[in-house]
Amino acid sequence: MFSTESLRIAVSGLIANRLRSALTMLGILIGVGAVIILVAVGNGSSRTVQKRIESLGTNTLTVFRGSFGRGRGGRAFVGTQSRQSQLSLGDVTALQNKANAPDVASASPVVNATVTATYQGASYSPQAFVGTAPTYFTARAFTVAEGRFFDQSDYDSRARVVVLGQTVVGQLFGTQDPVGATVQVNGVNFAVIGVTAKKGSNGPQDQDDVALAPLTTVQDHLTGVGSLNQILVQAASRKQTTAAQDEVTSLLLARHRIADPTQADFSVLNQATLLQTSAATNRVFTVLLGAVAAISLLVGGIGVMNIMLVTVTERTREIGIRKAIGARRRDILSQFLIEAVLLCVAGGVAGVGAGLAGSHFKIVGVHPAVVPYSVALAFGVAVAVGLFFGIYPANRAASLRPIDALRYE
Amino acid sequence: MAAPPVISLSRVTKVYDAGRLSVHAVRGISLVIERGDYVAIMGSSGSGKTTLMNIIGCLDVATSGRYLLDGVDVRRLDDERLAAVRNRKIGFVFQSFNLIPRTTALHNVELPLIYAGQRGPERRRRASAALSTVGLGSRMHHLPSELSGGQQQRAAIARAIVTNPAIILADEPTGNLDSVSTQDVLGVFDQVNAEGRTVVLITHEPDVANHAKRVVQLRDGQVMEDVRQAPVDGLPPRHRARTQQGVA
Structure with a gap:
């Protein structure tokens, strides 16, 4: 039944x-x-x-100009400050010194330029045009899809070379092979030497909508020599990020001659922690x-x-x-x-x-x-x-x- | 015969509690019904005949007194055993047919066998045999809504006899039928009794009671009159051998 x-x-x-x-x-x-x-x-x-988290590189810190207004003493440094805050190549060099910051593996200077790139009539403005050092690729976990990344000799010789992300390649070249081609960036000729592997989109931000060139070249031809926008710091290992953050903070405070940490004219963002x-x-x-x-x-x-x-x-x-x-x-x-x-x-x-x-x-x-x-x-x-x-x-x-x-x- | 009577009631009472008032529906009825008898229980409404019928059918339990069904005291049985008794020893026929809607006549007749745990082709064979007995062999795959009142009641009788129970209990089985269907259904009861089954039916129509071998008159919950019209062993008084098996 x-x-x-x-x-x-x-x-x-x-x-x-x-x-x-x-x-x-x-x-x-x-x-x-x-x-x-x-x-x-x-x-x-x-x-x-x-x-x-993975695409950012798991153990990176980003040093920004100005303060994010952390804590009660923090203030946003937007124009009202008498002394414009600066991040200099000197700061980068200091951070690269193992004696000063033993937990830091590399420090890469970053300047952002707003540019329009053209190639044979196609024109496109990448979301990010980054001038930086070769160490940046490792710290940001970029991998080569085609060609090569620029190296220290390109950096030192101020070579007009650029590495493009997949989105930019798609916009400018369609299905053509971009490596070896020359693109005009704000009217300046850059040789395309490499393409990064696809990283995918990261929320609203397309991580492939990027172009990277040596900092020296970008400063010479596009932005002029001024403050860096950011310093990307890579800690020696994931466990050492916190120690590295402390070292970066105290080192930069000392270099910028600021006694009170709440008055810092920079901020260090531990992105992995944030994303975790x-x-x-x-x-x-x-x-x-x-x-x-x-x-x-x-x-x-x-x-x-x-x-x-x-x-x-x-x-x-x-x-x-x-x-x-x-x-x-x-x-x-x-x-x-x-x-x-x-x-x-x-x-x-x-x-x-x-x-x-x-x-x-x-x-x-x-x-x-x-x-x-x-x-x-x-x-x-x-x-x-x-x-x-x-x-x-x-x-x-x-x-x-x-x-x-x-x-x- | 040493076999106990099918039904043996002694001083059975039933009291309904209706708030402060208690209603004595049955006031001490003693009744013995032998195997093979054909009994009509008569009485006006309120005489307690339906209550008595529910007690005999194990749908309700007496307040006091003793009731032996086939020699078994049913007041001592639990829910599970009562269900088994209703399934195997009693076949019910109701005034309003009470076939299960949206279910074919055949499946309706199969239901008691299903609850008895019988499976497979044997079940189907017994159900269709019972339907043939009541002359519905050709309409077994029809739904109740596709059958006339008389046909529905005959299907209900088939369902009552399919488990080969000790007694067939019918509560005003012709109450909802026209005169032609009434004769038809009573003919089926006569035949079922002629085959040796005990039949107890409740009615208030003398015409219907004339078919029985014995008539019991109830009034105010007591037996007023108990008349035998034909011997227990013989054929029912109005029995005519069915010459035709089929749709009447």
Whole structure:
């Protein structure tokens, strides 16, 4: 009785009320689908952050001009300061000195130029045109896709060479091979010597929309000699980033003759730490999204219970007949329980389908990454919800006294 | 015969508690029904006949007194055993047919066998045999909504006899039928009894009671009159051998 017959009776019960069954399933479908999609969105966004950490180089520090206004004493150095804050090549050299900063592996000067590059009529303004030293490539974890990166001799000889990111190549050259070509950058000829490997997008920032040239060349031809925009510091290892940050801070304070650290005219950003914090935030975010979705699953379950209660009331007379001809408590119980679980299983299967399909789309700028456990969990919870919310109505049906049930009109 | 009577009631009472008031529906009925008998229980409404029927059918439990069904005291049985008793020893026929909707006549008749745990082709064979007995062999795949009242009631009788129970209990089985269908259904009861099954039916129509071998009159929850119209061993008084098996 328990297996095939109960199943048959339950299925025919569901088919008898197609629309109602479908709507009830929809509740479960939405719940299960929402759990899968929202957890996938959360997971997708933490993966993006993870990638960002890796693409930045895991153990880098960035020194910026001015203060970010940390702490109470901090002030933004925007124009009102009498002395314009400076980061100089001297600072870079000091940081490169092992005696001063033993935990620093390299320090690369960075200047940013706003340029328009043209090639055979095509013209494009990269998001970042960076003048820097060869150590920058290692620190930022760039890899060569084609050609080569510029080296110390290019740097020293102020060679007019440039390394392009994939996006810039696409914009200027289309499918042509850029290596060996000459591009005009703000009217100055630069030889393209290399292309970086694709790094992908990093939130709103396309990391391939970049062009890199020796600092010396950029200062000669594009920006003029002035303050550096940033110094990119690479710590000797990931564990040494904090020590390196302390060394950089105290060294620069000393060089800039600032006694009070809260008055610093620069700030050191430990990006890995920042992004790890954001990854942790993301995890909380994922859990929250999952919880919201779980609530909708719960609501779907209550819908199942509601419908099962209606069904039991509607079929009270049928229950009476069944009992009169010899159905036992457990026959009636299993009939209605199976009906409830079937609703949830069908809704769950459809929900998994919808969730997996929905995860193929980009949602609020995030490519969802389906977490296998969330699929299993959502489906399992849907079935459990069916059992849990089916038990009360089924038990109510099974406990009806046959004469009361038969008298029911 | 040493076999115990199918039904043995002694001083059975049933009291319903309706708030402060208690209603004595059955006030001490003693009744013995032998195997093979055909009993009509008559009485006006409120005479306690339906209550008595529910007690006999194990749908309800007596407040006091003793009830032996096939020699077994049913008051000592738990829920599970009562279900088994209803399944194997009793076949119910109701006034309003009570077939399960959206389920074919055949499947309706199969249901008691399903609950008895019988499987496979044997179940189907027994169900279709029972339907043939009541003359519905050709309409077994129809839904209740596609059958006339008389046909529905005959399907219900087929469902009652399919487990080969000790008694067939019918509560006003012709109450919702026209005169032609009534004769039809009573003919089926006569035949079922002629085959040796015990039949107990409740009615308030003397015409229906005339088919029985014994008529019990109830009034105010007590037996007023108990008349035997034909011997237990013989054929029912109005029995005519069915010459045609088929749709009547």
